[in-house]
Amino acid sequence: MDFINNLNAAAKVAIGLVIAENMYNIISMDEPGYKTGREALDSCWKWLEGEKIDADDLCNYIDSEDFVDVADFANKEKDVQKQYAWYSVLDAVSYTTYQAYKKEKRDFVPQVIEVIEVIDDETLRILGENAIESGYFNIESLNNVKKYLLENYSLNHNIENYNYIKRGSLPLF
DSSP states (O other): GGGGGGGGGHHHHHHHHHHHHHHHTTTTTTTTTTTHHHHHHHHHHHHTTOOOOOOHHTTTTTSOOOOOOOHHHHHHHHHHHHHHHHHHHHHHHHHHHHHHHHHHHHHHOOOHHHHHHHOHHHHHHHHHHHHHHSSSOOOGGGGGHHHHHHHHTTTSSOOOSOOOOOOSSOOOO
């Protein structure tokens, strides 16, 4: 996953979301929390596509006052394989939230972003490693997305402008 060093911020978010989407297929629609996880991923995609979604709104999917959030479902999950799926979603949403706060140039971010873990590019590497370790994700399936992002959203392109990425433009597997 060292290739992420060559991607701009939007492409990094896309990689995390692609992995999380693939892993989220393990969670069935009738399980507790499915709707929350689905909403969290959809909101992250919408943010990546340029819709007006605040970083605080994304952060609410990580840590909400009513404990109906991705972190809560990840922590409560007993099935090891489903834990991988929930933590993939948690990492992808956390990373998207991190980038959203950076884009908003906020001086202060909610404590959950700083306390739960340090959210940075290493989060994406761990996300990829955990997904592969789960046995439900093969890094080779990521190659088309990787190639597309490196060709279109690398640091060699204009990094001064934040590039939006449409979910439908990605060669998803």
